[in-house]
Amino acid sequence: MAVVFLSITPLGTGTPSVSTYVAGVEKILRGTQLTSQLTAMGTIIEGDLDEILAVIRKMHEHPFTQGAVRVSTFIKIDDRRDKPDHSIAGKMRSVEEKLR
Amino acid sequence: MAVVFLSITPLGTGTPSVSTYVAGVEKILRGTQLTSQLTAMGTIIEGDLDEILAVIRKMHEHPFTQGAVRVSTFIKIDDRRDKPDHSIAGKMRSVEEKLR
Amino acid sequence: MAVVFLSITPLGTGTPSVSTYVAGVEKILRGTQLTSQLTAMGTIIEGDLDEILAVIRKMHEHPFTQGAVRVSTFIKIDDRRDKPDHSIAGKMRSVEEKLR
Amino acid sequence: MAVVFLSITPLGTGTPSVSTYVAGVEKILRGTQLTSQLTAMGTIIEGDLDEILAVIRKMHEHPFTQGAVRVSTFIKIDDRRDKPDHSIAGKMRSVEEKLR
Known part of the structure; x- marks a missing residue:
């Protein structure tokens, strides 16, 4: 299981939004x-991971269909294979337990 | 106002956790x-932003006090100055409104 | 054409190298x-971009074959479609021209 | 010694350049x-590291003086303290030696 952070930003769109x-x-x-x-x-x-990367590829393409000509995509993969519970909830739990 | 994503990871600690x-x-x-x-x-x-970067600097130092000898720190700054409501909640609201 | 920055780092190995x-x-x-x-x-x-992402997928897998159990892969894609010369050399040239 | 990767990008400018x-x-x-x-x-x-972060702070500010209203700054810090030769050249050498 992988947990992936993704940020997709068009550049030069004329609006900061x-x-x-x-x-x-x-x-x-x-x-x-x-x-x-x-x-x-x-x-x-x-x-x-392969399912995630496939949908990221489609997501990356989308701003071009909305008129963008340049897209900056940022992907951070956390791929851990020694722990079956490697998930969003599992990662949060393992930190929050140590914050109590 | 700035909104900043931060990830701090020690390397070579002998455990993947x-x-x-x-x-x-x-x-x-x-x-x-x-x-x-x-x-x-x-x-x-x-x-x-300067308050955030000051605390990040302290946070970056912390793993060295726990025995790490190498730390990878990842900072993504979103600094927007044309919109007073540039915040975690404000950014979420402006996307969620467009998802309804 | 896309220009992509890639960094692949195993976590939890016994050495910081x-x-x-x-x-x-x-x-x-x-x-x-x-x-x-x-x-x-x-x-x-x-x-x-698709050729690049395919080789990145293989590269990401490699540390697991060397004994790593957790890998952090960071990918930054700069995908520009309004400029045929969007390349490593082209991007460097357009900045260096403005530094003279 | 730290080695830091930095990318500063204005958003919402009228041009993708x-x-x-x-x-x-x-x-x-x-x-x-x-x-x-x-x-x-x-x-x-x-x-x-502190010298680097100080100049990055100035660099981050610069696009605002050129009319940008939103700036995305990405910083990746590789801070290693068990190896005196942790530098751009030292990191390159340690990989290239293993590619021969």
């Missing part, structure tokens, strides 16, 4: 069966 | 007045 | 026809 | 004594 583009790519992700969490700085996705 | 280190740096952040949100892939902080 | 792993993934990249540049903080690759 | 902004921030860096290397995806800086 990117929320329309972020909503557009988020809709593609929410159309899949993958578990994800939208955050203020990007979206976090958990699951099979 | 980093939650002890993550909890250690998170405690430093929670000792400040800054608004932040812990996520599975890093922590998101909002506020004055 | 990762150069053996970096050399291992770099050999996979150099076995392809893609133009790339090794730097001190990661490797930069130019070419067709 | 950012080379003018990149050249602007690179001039600030080259006005210091820090050793750095410009690459196609960002600039790599080596030296004392």
